Amino acid sequence: MKKVGMCENADKSDHSNGEEPQDADYSHLSSLSYELESLVFARFPRSEYWKLSFVNKRCLALLNSGELYKIRKEIGFKESSVFMLAIGESSWWSFDRELKSRRKLPILPSDSCFSLGDKESLCAGTHLLVSGNEIDGLVLWRYELAKNKWYKGPSMISPRCLFASATCGTSAYVAGGVGAAANSEVYDSAEKYNQNDGSWELLPRMKRRRKLCSGCYMDNRFYVIGGRNEHGELTCGEFFDETTNKWKLIPDMLKDDPVQLAHSPPLVAVANNELYSLEASSNQLKMYLKNTNEWKHLGPVPVRTDGSRGWGIAFKSLGNQLLVVGASSAGNDMAIYTCCPDANTGEVQWRPVDSGRIRLSHFILNCSIMVA
Known part of the structure; x- marks a missing residue:
């Protein structure tokens, strides 16, 4: 970083000693520390981050490492x-x-089957996860914000579509849905994604099998609402509580919702x-x-x-x-x-x-x- 002399344009009006003025010497002062510099950059609007990549190699490396997002999390700046x-x-x-x-x-570098087919998406921390069907079956792509790139995987333990999902910080939850096969059974399984190591963790099974359901995170719980199974429309919901590691059913949560075809x-x-x-x-x-x-x-x-x-x-x-x-x-x-x-x-x-x-x-x- 270039050191800026605060008196580069020094006042030249006082020359009583007859000597020509000189720039002040601040060489004894240390430049802005990397730690403080990173704290300043972390508070930049995220929409402006792309400009940092043109400052110098260190800023580019700082962006690609994801370190700025860790700092933002630590200082509560989101x-x-x-x-x-x-x-x-x-x-x-x-x-x-x-x-x-x-x-x-x-552009997401998938095959044409994935590009043209239905997809589900969710976020976990700085990862955008997009699930869909490629020619060889269900896959998951992830976009990493820090690197501005798409990567394939990691696949869910049970790859699925038409599932419910919710985000909580650097974690994401999925539940229900169906597999890739046309006659695939409706799932009651659930999983949790951790952005920090890119892993999927199997959760206890839900109380009901369900697809075309929705999810949300509220009261520190993962809720799964509505959907359908082999018996038809579901008006119940349920939530997963990590403190008890159990699901609890909510009967008739959508009992008043009008049923529409498809x-x-x-x-x-x-x-x-x-x-x-x-x-x-x-x-x-x-x-x-x-x-x-x-x-x-x-x-x-x-x-x-x-x-x-x-x-x-x-x-x-x-x-x-x-x-x-x-x-x-x-x-x-x-x-x-x-x-x-x-x-x-x-x-x-x-x-x-x-x-x-x-x-x-x-x-x-x-x-x-x-x-x-």
Whole structure:
């Protein structure tokens, strides 16, 4: 790093001794330490990190090592990023929390079967995991934020699709789903991914087999909600508590939800440790009342969900906010809204996000939130 002399342009007005002025000598002062420099860089907005790679080789190595993200975690400095794959796009896009800046990710180097097929996505720490079907079977690809690259694997213990998932820090949970075979049985198994060593850990089996289910993390528990099995639609939910290493069933959790033919998995998200649902058949936002196992209606959501039975809609937790992306109520343009629901009053004020410059299809195939 270049040492900057604070008096390089010294005041030349006082020359009473007749000597020419000279730059001050600060060679005895040490340059900014690498530790302090790293702390400063760690507080940069993540959307600006790409600029550090052009500073010098040390900054590039610091970025690629992932050390900045470890420092951010230690000092509690985190930001949310929104990763989206819209229909018609060959690459994923990354957006900052306000969806003001965006960046196209490198093209995922999978085969055509994976690119054209259905996929599930989730985040764990600085890893974006995308599961799908290649010609040789189900695989998992991971995007590492620090290196800005895609890597294949590690595969789940039981590779699956149509599963529920949730994120908790550098860990992620998956449960349910089915295998790659057309006649594959519906799973009741669950696994936990650890970003630190890239490993999958087998969890106890759920109380019910289920596919096309949804997951969330709330009250330090992994919840799995709804879905279907060989007996039909499931209105129950259940949660996994790591302190007891057991699953607990929640009967009739979705008992009031209208059943639509070929509908999407339940659209659920958590904000301020409260669970919210977007009812696809009516475009209504609901809040889960934990004490009574009931849902409270909070009013309409300003996107169209009924026309596609919930498919193509992104409904996600964005810190203390809810994020919804889909078709605008007036037409087929992309609409993006956020809100900070008040759990006490039930008041919801949706704030539109200017999506005119994003120019993606309103049909969102995959959306995941990364906090790092």
